[in-house]
Amino acid sequence: MHSTDAAAHPRYDALLAEWCDLLVRCRVRAADPAGPDQPAEGGGPDPRPYGEELLGRWAExxxxxxxxxxxxxxxxxxTELTAYAADPDTVALAAWFHDVVYRPDRSENEERSAALAERALREAxxxxxxxxxxxxxxxxxxxxDPAExxxxxxxxxxxxLAVLAGDPAEYAAYAAAVREEYGFVPDEDFRAGRADILxxxxxxxxxxxxxxxxxxxxxxxxRNLGTELELLEA
Known part of the structure; x- marks a missing residue:
């Protein structure tokens, strides 16, 4: 964890408060095994350390x-798409965890992020x-590629994926940041791999x-994806 780096982010305190509110809303209390989960009524682990751990990971x-x-x-x-969600809080929890494990040289980031979500949320x-x-x-x-x-x-x-719809400057900054994450990959290999993704x-x-x-x-x-692909293939 690099919690000091995370705490320097201008939205750190707001994000931590947002996380704590979300986790408290999503907790359940012990219920009849045959019945539905019930909302929590206080108690449970302090949500703050979980949020600090997550934010520290996002700042690696x-x-x-x-x-x-x-x-x-x-x-x-x-949040902008809340009206389309069946369970906005579950989507928000998934957003917090979706890239929480991220190593650009590894291929199982999503699986490891999901496994961490399972462990942490059960414990919480x-x-x-x-x-x-x-x-x-x-x-x-x-x-x-979600199912219908x-x-x-x-x-x-x-x-x-909304980042793909940025204006030209925003998209260029996104593409440059992705390239930086894969700075250890030679140019020719990166171009081939990135083109496959596009x-x-x-x-x-x-x-x-x-x-x-x-x-x-x-x-x-x-249009942005097509332009980047043309540049990679030039």
Missing amino acids: PQRRYHTLDHLVAVLSRA GVGEARVAEVARLVRLTLTH GDRDGEVLCDAD RRLLALPRLFRTPYGHDRWEDVAR
Whole structure:
């Protein structure tokens, strides 16, 4: 953890407060095994250390794009898309965990992030059904291809991909930050790998599954992806 780096972020205190409120809302108290989960009524572990651990992970030094700013952006976009979510709080928990484990030289980041969510949320008092759904949503960000009718998956994936619809300067900064994260990869190998990712995204029938995301972001994102792909292949 690099909690000192995290605490220097201008939104650190607000994010920590947001996390604490979210976790308290999502906890359950012991209930009849045959009955539904019940909202928590006080008690449970202090949510603050969990939030500090998460924020510290998001501030690790190997990150250039998958940073606290990315977490802020995804949480903000998920809020923007709240009307389309079946369970906005579960989407928010998944946003907090979706890149919490991030090593650019590893391929199992989503799986490790999901596993961490399962361990931490169970320990923190979140009900088993919600824990399983958070983990499922985190794993879904590997493909960004939710099934038809998966409302929470659609919201999380749209929020995560919204960066693709930035203006030219914002998109260039995003692409440059991704390249920095993979600074250990030779240029030729990076271009080939990145081009494969862009082609996979462009091959999706829809990048954005919510009506809001599709209407506002789809065309711009496809134009940005196509431009980057042309530059990589030049």
